[in-house]
Amino acid sequence: MYLQTDRHRSAIRPLTDGRLVSQAAALVGLSAWSCDLATEQLEWSDGVFDIFGLPQDTHFERRDTVALYCEESRDIMLRLRAQAIEAGSGFSMEAQIRQPGGELRWLRLAANTCVENGRAVQLYGMKQDITLERLRWDELRRLAENDPLTGLGNRARFQSEFLDLPAGSERLARIGALAVFDLNGFKGINDRWGHAAGDACIARFGERLASAFPAARLIARIGGDEFAMLLPSSVPAPALEAGLRRRLNGLVTRVEWRGTLIPIGVSAGLAFAGGTPEETFAAADAALYAAKRSGRNVLRVAA
The missing domain is CATH 3.30.70.270 (Reverse transcriptase/Diguanylate cyclase domain)
Structure with a gap:
């Protein structure tokens, strides 16, 4: 089965407006990030700064942001990251972080690997604040258990x-x-x-x-x-x-x-x-x- 079109109908065109893509992602709290594997230089969209509770004019390095992950989440993230780099693949997980002010947050992390000439050169993906989602889930589980x-x-x-x-x-x-x-x-x-x-x-x-x-x-x-x-x-x-x-x-x-x-x-x-x-x-x-x-x-x- 397929869709039929005629001259009175408009074909669906690929979305190429980067600003519109960003606005649509923001509606569901999705924020983009990337990491250059040679230099460990991070690039974040505005939403990632908000998730980590960091002002955009703050100087920080990747190790500083890794330290904000709670211990169990940090161990899982580092293991999945290393596996993805080695295999040239991606991963996803939910992680708990502690902002510099002490507030605990939950984020959903999705990552993929950019490979050039058989070598992983970049990690990139999306991060989403799911703190309220986790709180609701924990409450439902508490009521059930x-x-x-x-x-x-x-x-x-x-x-x-x-x-x-x-x-x-x-x-x-x-x-x-x-x-x-x-x-x-x-x-x-x-x-x-x-x-x-x-x-x-x-x-x-x-x-x-x-x-x-x-x-x-x-x-x-x-x-x-x-x-x-x-x-x-x-x-x-x-x-x-x-x-x-x-x-x-x-x-x-x-x-x-x-x-x-x-x-x-x-x-x-x-x-x-x-x-x-x-x-x-x-x-x-x-x-x-x-x-x-x-x-x-x-x-x-x-x-």
């Missing part, structure tokens, strides 16, 4: 950060133990004081967990009154268990709600990592139910 009542991780996040990890993965190796918690008699709180009081107890318990275990890799609410906590492998197992026992009573002091002090209790199960995430979770869950059968404010460790 966090429990709205406690602000902790939710079941989906616990699934992705633990249960779905493959055996032998680096992330799994950083997890030393899993602790699971269940509030005792929670239905009785709802029945006696109402669901608003129950929500207050859930929220307060979550705050206490986060405050008592700041080094935890993840604390998540995985059910109505159930919580899970991933503890780091950098702490020896005896110290993990001792720290959990030492802090258990502080987690269950009464919760003040509308002038009433509501008593809460908790059962806890602890399992040290070693098998698959599913096996560790099953072991911690079994220890939790053993604790619930034993009484209030009890910790049981999986065999």
Whole structure:
């Protein structure tokens, strides 16, 4: 299928007006840049100066701008740049930078290599400020991964950060133990004081967990009154268990709600990592139910 034209219609002409191209690019925040590889001389359009927070009359060299990239982004950018120069190809990435005034920004970087006589002589491309885009994305991700009542991780996040990890993965190796918690008699709180009081107890318990275990890799609410906590492998197992026992009573002091002090209790199960995430979770869950059968404010460790 093709388009038919006649003498009453105008053919589409190539756009050659450089000023119009620049204006159109500016509408979506695109700014051009280039780097001469022999001299490392940079050329920027106005928008790139704005992204980096640098006035156009400032004297700077390429190494000065590279230093503005945050460490992780800088390492990735330098690696991709070197690969592109060697292969005579291009790359794209999102990078975080810190302006001279301290403000953090995000940019999208697209680059290509100009090759002459088989040798890379220039890098060129576009940069785009995507700070607002990243902020919106981070907020959407926070809403998707966090429990709205406690602000902790939710079941989906616990699934992705633990249960779905493959055996032998680096992330799994950083997890030393899993602790699971269940509030005792929670239905009785709802029945006696109402669901608003129950929500207050859930929220307060979550705050206490986060405050008592700041080094935890993840604390998540995985059910109505159930919580899970991933503890780091950098702490020896005896110290993990001792720290959990030492802090258990502080987690269950009464919760003040509308002038009433509501008593809460908790059962806890602890399992040290070693098998698959599913096996560790099953072991911690079994220890939790053993604790619930034993009484209030009890910790049981999986065999």
